[in-house]
Amino acid sequence: QGSELAGWAMGRWTYEGIDLNHNFADLNTALWDAEDNDLVPHQFPNHYIPIPEYYTFANATVAPETRAVIAWMQRYPFVLSANLHGGELVVTYPFDMSRTYWKAREATPTPDDGVFRWLATVYATANLAMASGQRRRCHHDDFARLGNIINGADWHTVAGSMNDFSYLHTNCFEITVELSCDKFPHASELPEEWENNRESLLLFMEQV
Numbered sequence: 001q002g003s004e005l006a007g008w009a010m011g012r013w014t015y016e017g018i019d020l021n022h023n024f025a026d027l028n029t030a031l032w033d034a035e036d037n038d039l040v041p042h043q044f045p046n047h048y049i050p051i052p053e054y055y056t057f058a059n060a061t062v063a064p065e066t067r068a069v070i071a072w073m074q075r076y077p078f079v080l081s082a083n084l085h086g087g088e089l090v091v092t093y094p095f096d097m098s099r100t101y102w103k104a105r106e107a108t109p110t111p112d113d114g115v116f117r118w119l120a121t122v123y124a125t126a127n128l129a130m131a132s133g134q135r136r137r138c139h140h141d142d143f144a145r146l147g148n149i150i151n152g153a154d155w156h157t158v159a160g161s162m163n164d165f166s167y168l169h170t171n172c173f174e175i176t177v178e179l180s181c182d183k184f185p186h187a188s189e190l191p192e193e194w195e196n197n198r199e200s201l202l203l204f205m206e207q208v
Helices: 028-036 064-075 113-126 162-170 187-206
Strands: 079-086 086-093 148-149 171-182
Touching: 028 162, 064 162, 079 148, 079 162, 079 187, 086 113, 113 162, 113 187, 162 171, 171 187
Parallel strands: 079 171, 086 148
Antiparallel strands: 086 171
């Protein structure tokens, strides 16, 4: 179809029909329910939250790729991570799920909001495409006026995101980088994409 003509859903689901981006266990709801009932932290933890039993069943709708990533996270105690997406120019940070369950978007900061905002800002300010004074909007959102960062839930709520799961289950600070307005760049455009992100990636890793 050509990179500019592919819709947002192109390539999003696995052969089994699972959206890997939303396939992790929803630990947010359990934490917030426990907070509302004054169970945190003495009866319910606010970090290293265990995976719910239902999620571990053999018939649970969990992709093998997701199970493999979770096992990898549990084997190695990562402290910093970024997952790379396409289709927009912005860096998002947890929480990705809005606390008010019926709201499509609502700022929902973590207790470490200052650190997350810093990590997102480090990436965004060093990214040549985001920092360019000539940059255009990808769609209708003007992220440039926000410094090219936004709380994930304040953009659109997502349950079961890798960012929220990493933070609540393993204490890893993970952000999402939307690399380009073009979800599927042509091969000839990849060197420019690399140059746009090279310094950002290095600076981000240095934040460890």
